Amino acid sequence: MSDHENLTSPVPAPLADRRRGSSSIFDASRPGRKGILLPALDVPAADPEALFGALHRPEVEGEVEASEVDAVRHFTRLSQKNMSIDANLYPLGSCTMKYNPRINEEMARLPGFADVHPYTPEHLSQGALELLARLEQALVALTGFARVTLQPSAGANGELTACLMIRAAHVKAGAPRKFVLVPDSAHGTNPASAHFAGYAVQELASNPRGTLDLAELERKMTDDVAAVMITVPNTLGVFEENILEVTKIVHAKGGYVYLDGANFNAFVGKVRPADLGADAMHMNLHKTFSTPHGGGGPGSGPVGVAPALVPFLPVPTVEGAGDGFRLEYDRPDSIGRMRTFYGNYGVLVRALTYILSYGNAIAEVAETSVLNANYLRKKLAPFYHLKYDAPSYHEVVFDDKLQAAKGVHNIDVAKRLMDYGFHPPTMSFPLIVPGALMIEPTESEPVEELDAFAEAMIAIAKEAEESPELVTSAPHVTPVGRIDEALLAREASKPGSFAPVLRAPVRRS
């Protein structure tokens, strides 16, 4: 008997339908409905058929017909099928799922920010430009870099921006070079970003502590290497103790050091990345600086750079002070634009609000995030295998070695955690830890939530010993049971599988 049968049997069928499955608004569409009322047209109605002739489209076939009430109810019900930071500890390693302060949302929605068009004349958008300048200054203060571009749309886009700047700098110096070195523990975006800047990627094997192997680096760091991309702390949550030697080795060969700042939450206010010898680093504002992840974006990935890379920053930059801010396009060595306009501005408003709310006390963020991760490590170490036992910073990476003996894998632990009301940890990397369970609690979890999470993890470890099938068949009490993603991928590969509504793939039972 499963929990799932217990829960669903007493529920009347129509309600059960609503609880299980997720019918889309397209399925619920009703002819003749609409959810919007416009003012009466106050000019003569144009005739699109006459104006566009053969290019006129009479209707968008298949579009939804729904009222405002239908829409509100549909999306409210959808929301109830999500886990979220607001309701659940969400220890997704490397994603820094911290509390998203609501004052940030209020500030980003001020009409003076939200309703301002990016081509508003500069004299009518001085406050908008001032905010960009102030955020850049704050990030300069926290990183020690010479300048920061706010244009990149997300972390990976920041990586690419930096790789392009590094390439432009090498080209200017005579040769672009061929390779970028990336540790085997890196985020998948690192090699992908280097690739899209035209570089071949070489992997650096980690040492038994899970950190960079200096001998390996010395061997691979040739005159053909443009840059080394390093994550600090790395994806094991371990600080690269030899980081100063690493940057020295890279610089000695004329290479640049790129820091992946995804894990800046571990040391914001405690260490300035420029002091480590980094030449560039992106920051995920949706991680360290609390802007909402929003179900997968929008992010924002500003990049700080050392003086050598300043000429190559994307255009436009924001220049000026006081009452005279302006956008500067005349930068002959710039890599150009990374997107339209100036960046994910609304995200930048939220990030500045957050930075101002902590101000010069922001080191408490890093301190508490590291303390919380170490607390969980202490509690869970007797029950889960820890492949690398170097000191943890903001996250700790266990694996499923002990549970796998009973046929229980990291994915099963993850699904079972949902039944206990917690979002699973990250599992897809680091690649050097098979069966990884990467846990990042962040600073915004109270001790009783940390304890409850640890108790759930411990209970699951015991279940894996005593009744492994309970774990491998999880989740049991979520809105839907375990989804056969392999089957979906096979169905999705077939022709016509993504057509809206009626031609969706049908599972044969």
Added chain:
Amino acid sequence: MRYIPNSPAEQADLLREVGAASVDDLFATVPREVFRKDPPPLAPPMSEIELRRELGAMAVKNAAATCFASFLGAGLYGHHSPAFVSQLLLRGEFLTSYTPYQPEVSQGTLTAIWEFQSHVALLTGLDVANASMYEGATAFVEAVLMAERLTKKRTKVVVSRTIHPEYLATLRTYLAYLGLEVVEVPAGADGITSAAGLAAAVDDTTFAVAVQSPNVFGLVEDWSVASEAAHAQGALAIGVVNEAFSLTLLTPPGAAGIDIACGEAASFGVPASFGGPLIGFLACRDAGKRQIPGRLAGRLETPDGPVFALTLSTREQHIRREKATSNICSNQGLIALMATMTLTALGKHGLRETALQCLSKSEYLKAGVKALANGKFAVAFPGATFNEFALRCGPPVGEVLSALEKAQILGGVPFSRLSPGAGEHEDLLLVATTERVRREDLDRYLDVLKGF
């Protein structure tokens, strides 16, 4: 601190539990010479009272479109967003969740992504759309890169110069080091991509041909010109859209031979927000789906009803690393949701009504300009437009805008602002209308022009 729940006593308990004498003990592996003992040079922490004052002081220095009649467009259009949309977006279950890697606890987000994809597929007339791109220009870049992968061993992309200059600038940035050539085909005197010019530029090394409609001058272009030029040489056709409402009144790209449609969908209720976050879209034919970048939600019918999950993820960076179709990880989840909610409220009927209002107001303004007796202004090009047109100004564009500003009107975007320093079309002002402007705003606009 406000967002750290534990009390100092509880923090001390935790420290004791982990066996550290002080919190700095936990940072012992940081080299001492870089470890900072002093706080960063920032102001002391601010309360909400202070934050409202501080940020509010910056916000009031900007001209919100709500205080002006706004005719600003040029790639971003100020359409209405239903009130319920911004309210529902604040639900923590949407706002504070992450990428739905765990579908069992993310059906809300996944269903909405699938709906977004479906709206985009219907609007563009194509089979498969992804879960969103950062914004229009990067969507365009990804479309070009995708076309290159689908055609193999070809090196040239032919693009019309009537594509938004910021899109073209972005393309040049991303393609700088990939060994691919960008050939730009200029517009004819009528402001429309020359069909002959396009066909002449395409050869058997061309992997894609890209045009935009309505184009940067607001002019409607015929997608089939690009698709015929592309297909004649075995290349793919890319259609770029800035103003997504146009898709409701004009032949969709997919019905005119376009293979990949891309662009900006912020028109569907996304606030301008000084240019971001916006919502790029990318759609293709079924045959291209293995090379589509970014996330993709799929739908599976089960005995319990439909379920949704991310799928075909072997294309992505977290699996394929440097061999991935793109380096993209985050997309624009919440903004896609915002557009999806708006599209739901608009629906089939609201989409058309809104588009017709935009069109009618633009036609009214164009007719008014043509009727001006002072001979100082003209509609720059004769072709059909949707909701934006290029106004040719006799007086300097800056003076025209200043006069309009005095009448509480943001009169348009000088063409020169789209590619500063290029010195092109300096007498053109791009004038966009949406359902938010009233007849009295249009009349006031015309009155100001009469005054020259």
